[in-house]
Every structure is written in structure tokens, then in C-alpha cells.
Amino acid sequence: xxxxxxxxxxxxxxxxxxxxxxxxxxxxxxxxxxxxxxxxxxxxxxxxxxxxxxxxxxxxxxxxxxxxxxxxxxxxxxxxxxxxxxxxxxxxxxxxxxxxxxxxxxxxxxxxxxxxxxxxxxxxxxxxxxxxxxxxxxxxxxxxxxxxxxxxxxxxxxxxxxxxxxxxxxxxxxxxxxxxxxxxxxxxxxxxxxxxxxxxxxxxxxxxxxxxxxxxxxxxxxxxxxxxxxxxxxxxxxxxxxxxxxxxxxxxxxxxxxxxxxxxxxxxxxxxxxx
Numbered sequence: 440x441x442x443x444x445x446x447x448x449x450x451x452x453x454x455x456x457x458x459x460x461x462x463x464x465x466x467x468x469x470x471x472x473x474x475x476x477x478x479x480x481x482x483x484x485x486x487x488x489x490x491x492x493x494x495x496x497x498x499x500x501x502x503x504x505x506x507x508x509x510x511x512x513x514x515x516x517x518x519x520x521x522x523x524x525x526x527x528x529x530x531x532x533x534x535x536x537x538x539x540x541x542x543x544x545x546x547x548x549x550x551x552x553x554x555x556x557x558x559x560x561x562x563x564x565x566x567x568x569x570x571x572x573x574x575x576x577x578x579x580x581x582x583x584x585x586x587x588x589x590x591x592x593x594x595x596x597x598x599x600x601x602x603x604x605x606x607x608x609x610x611x612x613x614x615x616x617x618x619x620x621x622x623x624x625x626x627x628x629x630x631x632x633x634x635x636x637x638x639x640x641x642x643x644x645x646x647x648x649x650x651x652x653x654x655x656x657x658x659x660x661x662x663x664x665x666x667x668x669x670x671x672x673x674x675x676x677x678x679x680x681x682x683x684x685x686x687x688x689x690x691x692x693x694x695x696x697x698x699x700x701x702x703x704x705x706x707x708x709x710x711x712x713x714x
């Protein structure tokens with residue numbers, strides 16, 4: 440995990456020495472929050488982005504960013520985090536929020552208060568990472584959750600970007616929103632294709648192209664998050680969760696959960712009790 444302050448001087452030096460691939464993100468998450476000035480850059484698929492004061496962007500999953508130009512007064516906070524560090528948090532909702540953010544980088548504009556909060560969190564994370572002890576690193580993980588969940592909440596509040604022109608992006612955004620609203624009702628891709636009025640095969644193609652993941656992966660993520668949340672409630676039986684999510688039998692439910700987590704629902708619940 441690395442937290443650092445970016446300036447126009449530091450970025451221009453990087454650009455001068457490595458003008459083609461500035462930041463490779465294989466296996467990592469990068470989050471950038473611009474506190475002053477502006478910058479323009481593009482990713483390796485040719486898409487271009489502009490950031491100004493109070494803008495932030497998250498990207499990852501082997502998306503390489505090429506910086507084009509920055510203003511002399513540019514300043515930003517950057518977080519670079521390995522995915523295995525996020526995996527170790529074992530937070531299904533966090534992973535869903537992260538997936539919404541990084542598969543297709545989008546610039547999000549923040550108000551002054553939110554940007555001030557992001558800057559405060561970044562400074563605290565920087566200090567904690569420098570200390571490097573187990574308590575400090577545990578606190579840093581909670582700050583990461585705040586940043587990721589907050590950014591995802593902003594995306595949901597903004598809804599589908601009305602200026603979006605690429606059809607696959609429009610469909611994938613709508614698809615993810617529909618899954619979040621209907622995952623209890625159906626885990627079948629055909630169900631969501633019908634809601635969108637498109638062919639199931641076409642849904643698979645466009646969602647995979649826009650997000651890097653198949654529709655079934657998004658559907659499974661939402662189910663897994665909900666199952667884990669319900670298993671934390673001792674008053675709800677495993678069988679009740681199974682039928683609420685419309686699994687054919689408890690054995691099908693157990694197989695689904697074990698395939699995703701490596702343990703049965705009962706074992707997961709016992710593990711929670713020991714924490």
C-alpha cells in the first residue's frame with residue numbers, strides 16, 4: 440500500500456522519463472483526488488480524461504494510464520493498493536463498490552466539503568502507512584473502505600451519465616443497477632436481458648466489454664454480499680436465506696457459497712462467531 444502527494448514537478452519528471460506507460464495498474468487499485476490545478480491524460484485503450492480541482496478518479500485491473508499534460512499548480516493525493524490487500528478485508532459490499540469504480544474509469548466531481556474530507560483521510564493514511572505497525576495498517580484499511588464506498592455512493596447518486604455515448608457503457612450501467620435491485624428475484628442472465636430488451640448473448644458481450652466481467656459475475660457478487668450479511672444475523676436460518684434467494688434446494692445454496700468462499704454457510708457463520 441502506498442499513499443503519496445502528486446505535484447506537477449513529480450509528474451512531469453515521470454512523463455519525461457517514461458512517456459508511454461506512466462502507471463501500470465496490474466493487480467492494483469489507484470485512486471487520485473485532485474486538490475489543485477488540472478491534468479489531462481489517457482488510458483491505453485485511447486480514452487482521454489480531464490481532471491480539475493475537486494475531481495477524483497479510480498482505476499485498476501491492468502488499465503495503464505498515460506499522462507498527457509498537467510498545470511504548474513497541479514496537486515493531488517494518490518492511493519495505490521494491491522488487490523490482495525482488499526481481498527484480505529473479506530468485505531463483499533466493498534468489493535462490489537470497487538468493481539463499479541475501477542473497470543471503467545470515470546471522473547467524479549466532489550463538492551468542497553467532500554474534497555476536504557478526502558484530503559484529510561489521505562493525510563491520515565499517509566501518516567499511518569509511514570508508521571507501518573499493525574494497528575496503523577488496520578486503521579488504514581478502514582479509511583480505504585470509506586473512500587471506496589463514498590465514491591461508489593456518489594456514482595449511484597449521479598445515476599447513469601446522460602452524456603455517455605457508448606452503447607455498451609449505457610447498457611452495463613443499467614444492468615448493474617438492475618442487478619442491485621433484483622438479485623433476490625433472479626440469478627439468470629436472461630431475466631436481466633429481458634428487462635433491458637436485448638438478446639442475452641448481446642448482454643454478455645457488452646457487459647464483458649465495458650466492465651471486464653461477465654454478467655454472471657456481477658449477479659454472483661450481489662448474492663454473495665447479501666448471503667454474508669444475512670449469515671451474520673443469527674436469528675435467520677441458513678434455509679431461510681436459501682429460499683429467500685430462490686435457490687432450488689439447500690444443497691444448491693451450499694454448493695454456490697462454498698464454490699465462492701471455500702467454506703459452507705454454517706462454517707462461515709461459526710467463523711464469524713469466533714471473531
